[in-house]
Amino acid sequence: MQDMEPSSDDRGVAVTALPVIFDCDPGKDDAFALFLALALPDMLDVRAVTTVAGNAPVDRTAGNARRIVEAAGRPDIPVFAGCARPMLRALDTAEHVHGLDGLGGSGLPGPRRGPLEGHAVTALIRLLDESPAPLTVAAVGPLTNIAMTLIARPDLASKIARLAAMGGAVGRGNATDAAEFNIHVDPHAAHVALAVEAPVTLVTLDVTRPLRPPLAWFEDMEDCGPPGRALAAMWRESPVSLHDVAVAALLAWPDLFDLEACAIRVETGDGAQLGRTLISRGSGPARIVTAVDETALKHRIRKTMNFYKSMS
Ligand code: RIB
Numbered sequence: 452m453q454d455m456e457p458s459s460d461d462r463g464v465a466v467t468a469l470p471v472i473f474d475c476d477p478g479k480d481d482a483f484a485l486f487l488a489l490a491l492p493d494m495l496d497v498r499a500v501t502t503v504a505g506n507a508p509v510d511r512t513a514g515n516a517r518r519i520v521e522a523a524g525r526p527d528i529p530v531f532a533g534c535a536r537p538m539l540r541a542l543d544t545a546e547h548v549h550g551l552d553g554l555g556g557s558g559l560p561g562p563r564r565g566p567l568e569g570h571a572v573t574a575l576i577r578l579l580d581e582s583p584a585p586l587t588v589a590a591v592g593p594l595t596n597i598a599m600t601l602i603a604r605p606d607l608a609s610k611i612a613r614l615a616a617m618g619g620a621v622g623r624g625n626a627t628d629a630a631e632f633n634i635h636v637d638p639h640a641a642h643v644a645l646a647v648e649a650p651v652t653l654v655t656l657d658v659t660r661p662l663r664p665p666l667a668w669f670e671d672m673e674d675c676g677p678p679g680r681a682l683a684a685m686w687r688e689s690p691v692s693l694h695d696v697a698v699a700a701l702l703a704w705p706d707l708f709d710l711e712a713c714a715i716r717v718e719t720g721d722g723a724q725l726g727r728t729l730i731s732r733g734s735g736p737a738r739i740v741t742a743v744d745e746t747a748l749k750h751r752i753r754k755t756m757n758f759y760k761s762m763s
Pocket residue numbers: 476478479480481505506591592593617625631632633694695
């Protein structure tokens with residue numbers, strides 16, 4: 452595991468990139484989130500990518516995570532395959548949104564190598580256990596891996612600096628009227644993970660659904676190496692909102708986001724309300740993103756993707 456190499460800001464002040472574990476289910480917007488994070492090495496130090504069943508089965512999301520880190524020029528980043536199904540529910544996937552391979556239309560080559568040996572939950576336990584300081588966990592898929600980690604080792608809550616998760620909705624869901632996809636896939640895991648005794652920040656559909664730049668914005672990135680070409684191709688095939696990208700951006704550019712204290716509950720009873728996030732705002736242990744400066748966000752993302760221009 453590489454040490455945190457301090458970088459320096461424009462005043463020459465040494466700053467250290469934020470160490471982050473990315474738990475995800477790539478997925479088009481997961482791919483964009485990872486491409487963005489890996490284009491900000493002075494700000495985000497992606498220590499590992501753990502994958503979970505969600506948008507596609509876990510063998511596919513794990514292979515996609517390998518395709519993504521390799522396309523970003525970071526084949527060194529460890530990728531682990533995680534939980535193949537939710538804790539209680541049967542797995543619901545979203546190939547109709549993300550394509551049969553989960554990165555529909557990307558044109559990315561298959562992975563040169565598979566995920567590392569060992570389950571993602573085992574890797575999460577080891578990474579959190581061994582880290583001298585608490586780590587930030589960005590969770591942009593169903594929360595099964597995170598929940599299973601906390602069930603196995605509840606003490607590791609103290610090694611989570613922050614759980615920044617994309618999921619839930621105050622208003623209408625997207626998997627059902629009541630529930631957002633990541634929560635609906637595994638509401639029981641969401642109940643466990645979002646109750647972790649560590650700082651939780653939730654980025655909900657209410658903020659991410661409107662983040663839908665026009666195709667031209669993506670096509671302008673076609674000269675940003677394999678990541679830019681893949682993003683333009685995926686959004687040309689079928690656009691999705693920048694749901695997961697918002698979590699990577701929140702960690703890199705918190706100044707663009709408004710947060711509010713809240714308490715989060717997850718509906719785990721069977722029926723039409725399953726997976727609804729009940730969010731009482733104003734006070735509570737968690738934080739919910741209430742607004743984002745969309746213009747500044749799109750500008751910074753677009754500028755950051757120039758990081759890949761030198762890649763052929
Ligand atoms: O509802 C949006 C979320 O579900 C995103 O994380 C997307 O990748 C899918 O997993």
